[in-house]
Amino acid sequence: MKRLLGVIVLMMLLFGCSAEKNETGKREGNVVATTGHIADVIKEIGGGHLTVTALMGPGVDPHLYKATQSDLSKLENAEVIFYNGLQLEGQMLDIFDQMSKDKTVLAVGDKLDKDKLLDSEDEGLLHDPHIWFNIDLWKQVVDAVTETLVKEYPEYKDDFQANETAFLKKLDELQTYAQERIKEIPEKQRILVTAHDAFNYFGESQGFEVRGLQGLSTEAEYGVKDVQEMVDFLVEHKIKAIFVESSVSDKAMKAVIEGAKQKGHDIVVGGELFSDAMGAEGTKEGTYVGMYEHNIDTIVDALK
Structure with missing residues (x-):
């Protein structure tokens, strides 16, 4: 009905x-x-x-x-x-x-x-x-x-x-440009952690292991267990930076950072990535090429 x-x-x-x-x-x-x-x-x-x-x-x-x-x-x-x-x-x-x-x-x-x-x-x-x-x-x-x-x-x-x-x-x-910049990151440090699984194509094509707290769709729910598993992964791999997304709330990622801190591992937000939406019209990030370059620069500068 x-x-x-x-x-x-x-x-x-x-x-x-x-x-x-x-x-x-x-x-x-x-x-x-x-x-x-x-x-x-x-x-x-x-x-x-x-x-x-x-x-x-x-x-x-x-x-x-x-x-x-x-x-x-x-x-x-x-x-x-x-x-x-x-x-x-x-x-x-x-x-x-x-x-x-x-x-x-x-x-x-x-x-x-x-x-x-x-x-x-x-x-x-x-x-x-x-x-x-x-x-x-x-x-x-x-x-x-x-x-x-x-x-x-x-x-x-x-x-x-x-x-x-x-x-x-x-x-x-x-x-x-992307391939040249990515060379600045040691291979073992090419692990990209974001709010949801929007970057799997990026990871496959550019040689990153990708982890997202939520699933492919932001409709997917996450719980305490998901946060804890992510914290354990970050601590185990000594990851120093994770990333928030312009179209997704950063609440969950803040919980991950706090959880890691309680285990004695400090993590910073490496920057904001454009995932499901681009930047404002009239800005560099409001174009596909500019958006992709922004993401590459943000990821490389935080992980290298």
Whole structure:
């Protein structure tokens, strides 16, 4: 019954938003993405041809995000919609399903090689959705976005493809930068401890052991046992720094630090990492490349 009522409310909201749709029939290049990571790719590929809107801003947790009426209006007026998929935006799947009946709606995660995805042990998640932390996978996302935009706006094909080439070069340079900086950390110290398991793709691709207090989704609960096990791990491996995340409360990590202190092991917060959300628009960290560089610099400076 609750699900039925939810669908009815959704249909009412969509109907209410439909009056705002451009009646001229002219395609204005309105593209909407759920996360800042995806929106940044669209901006890089689209150049000045597209108007790109990200629904989720800095500090927003996509695992828990529920669409507002304003979001529904933006989605209704969009010509193309991109979302991450792989259950990252689990609260919005009915909306995407409804929207896909009238326009192109792409889950970029569905375009990736399945054998490159990390499996999930979390109930309800088949794969780890945090694909943006593997640069090679993100290149596949760039290709999928470009392919879709070329189909939707063929008049800009040459510009889109040239922009893709330029952006892929930036990503190659980013990978080189990351690898060079990571060399500053002794291999035995390459252990990344964060609030939740958002960095497994990062760990696999960059050679880190990764530990998160919560599971892949921030909906996962943690308890006293989880905190104690994390404390024991930190003490055993003599880890000197752990990291908080911009989109996750630091309460749990403070409990871990206090627990380690009670065992005679001092741990510091190595810095704040961007995980499920990027930085503010207009800042370096508000771009994919800038966000990744920030994380690399923060991790290396704390662990080397």
